[in-house]
Amino acid sequence: MTVEQIGERLRRYRRAAGKTLNQVAAEAGLTASFLSQAERNLCGVSISSLANIARAIQVPLNALLEQPEQQKPDSHTGERVRYTVGSQPLVYERLSSSFPGNPLNAVKMNIPVGYQSELITHDGVELAYVLSGHVTYIIEGRAYPLGAGDSVHFDASKPHRLGNSGTDMAEMINITTMPLFEDKREY
Known part of the structure; x- marks a missing residue:
């Protein structure tokens, strides 16, 4: 997923939730300025921030970010994505x-x-x-x-x-x- 896709997804889901930048930022523990920059792909967003944003706009985190699954209880160096x-x-x-x-x-x-x-x-x-x-x-x-x-x-x-x-x-x-x-x- 490219940075453009993440910013576009953030904006699209936020708007679909009917929330302003200020509302989502406050609920996610971020600033509206930071969220605006993230939506415009001007800055990176950590996994923790994305999880907070996803919760605020009531979408699953995997709607914003594709992460590898861990198929089994053990993982090994060189095999993890x-x-x-x-x-x-x-x-x-x-x-x-x-x-x-x-x-x-x-x-x-x-x-x-x-x-x-x-x-x-x-x-x-x-x-x-x-x-x-x-x-x-x-x-x-x-x-x-x-x-x-x-x-x-x-x-x-x-x-x-x-x-x-x-x-x-x-x-x-x-x-x-x-x-x-x-x-x-x-x-």
Whole structure:
């Protein structure tokens, strides 16, 4: 899916829901300016922001973003599908599968040098574990610098953002209770 498709889908579904930019932005924990830029393909949108937007306009996340299914409970290096969200420079690999009662969603992320996410809030909790490089999380205005082997675990309803604060690509595992995958199949 190209960035143009994501922006067009955001606008089309928002209008179909009969909501303004301000209404959707407020419900998704974003600014109207950011949402407008996303609809015009002027900025990338994280999976977390897309999930919040999907909830606000009452469409499934997979209506806005095609993600790989995890067909079985195990996944192996070199076999997972790598994907991005439009023009967003992050590269994701899905780690978690779906089954009844599973509250966890996990991805492995490759974060380029200089990357800085949008400020976001969402339901649930989040745990990030840095595999390599340097990542800084800003949670409620406080910086948490992390290197390889470090982690952060927090209430995701608090405003937060992440960025690569190092000089090399960073790699981390992110686990959240926010629904990121909407597989039809249950394992």
